[in-house]
Amino acid sequence: MTPVWHSPLLSSFDWLDHAFLPAGERPQANAIYNLQRHTAVVVPDSDALPVKSREADALIATGTRPVAVYTADCLPILIADTRQRQVAAVHAGLNGALKGVLINTLRRLCEQGARPESLFMAIGPAIGPCCYELGEDLIARTAKENPHGLAPLLPFSPLQPANPHARRAQAAGTTQGVWFDLPLLAKRMAMREGVPEAQIELSQICTYCMAEEQASYRRNSHFHHGYEQRFSWISRRQASGNGGFSEA
Numbered sequence: 001m002t003p004v005w006h007s008p009l010l011s012s013f014d015w016l017d018h019a020f021l022p023a024g025e026r027p028q029a030n031a032i033y034n035l036q037r038h039t040a041v042v043v044p045d046s047d048a049l050p051v052k053s054r055e056a057d058a059l060i061a062t063g064t065r066p067v068a069v070y071t072a073d074c075l076p077i078l079i080a081d082t083r084q085r086q087v088a089a090v091h092a093g094l095n096g097a098l099k100g101v102l103i104n105t106l107r108r109l110c111e112q113g114a115r116p117e118s119l120f121m122a123i124g125p126a127i128g129p130c131c132y133e134l135g136e137d138l139i140a141r142t143a144k145e146n147p148h149g150l151a152p153l154l155p156f157s158p159l160q161p162a163n164p165h166a167r168r169a170q171a172a173g174t175t176q177g178v179w180f181d182l183p184l185l186a187k188r189m190a191m192r193e194g195v196p197e198a199q200i201e202l203s204q205i206c207t208y209c210m211a212e213e214q215a216s217y218r219r220n221s222h223f224h225h226g227y228e229q230r231f232s233w234i235s236r237r238q239a240s241g242n243g244g245f246s247e248a
């Protein structure tokens with residue numbers, strides 16, 4: 001079993017807890033998560049109960065219950081705002097990212113008192129550029145439609161990047177397409193919103209060729225050995241003492 005991945009960046013804050021769980025492991029019983037539909041919808045957790053009642057793909061915590069997302073190859077993104085001590089969880093595949101789910105979440109946090117420079121985010125295990133082949137027609141169409149002005153940020157290569165850390169075979173090319181770097185797209189999007197590069201951490205764990213066997217939806221579509229969701233969650237700790245949130 002692949003161990004839980006903790007972001008060193010988020011682990012540096014003593015007012016929150018978080019984890020990127022391996023495939024098949026359940027989050028805490030009180031974790032809140034949405035009915036994810038690759039939308040751009042972000043909701044406060046208070047509007048997302050009971051669990052899986054809201055069709056949305058990002059959650060901002062209002063209390064201390066964990067907010068979670070479940071993913072296979074999509075990006076699980078956990079965000080902390082050190083200014084207001086807000087936390088958020090985002091599920092972003094390519095569709096959701098292009099629709100603006102991450103942008104909407106970062107902007108909502110800023111509307112609620114964060115500043116781009118007070119935002120820290122960790123992008124957990126997801127399919128890497130080593131294994132994520134897309135048709136060139138999709139890239140061409142996206143570049144033409146240019147959703148949210150994202151066309152210049154699309155990271156892809158006609159050549160499949162070798163992954164020196166692969167634990168099993170990388171995905172075999174099937175469509176003569178391009179190899180797309182979804183985690184890097186999210187990083188570029190956050191940087192465009194003003195989040196400092198040093199405050200964006202990538203796990204660099206590819207669900208297809210590096211994570212536990214059941215982590216990848218795409219790999220299962222190639223080998224049919226089954227897959228299970230991976231949950232990622234973040235929670236704010238109960239305020240103690242004077243409760244003063246003074247960190248800038």
Ligand SMILES: [Zn+2]
Pocket residue numbers: 127128129130131163166170171206207208209210
């Ligand atoms: Zn890979």
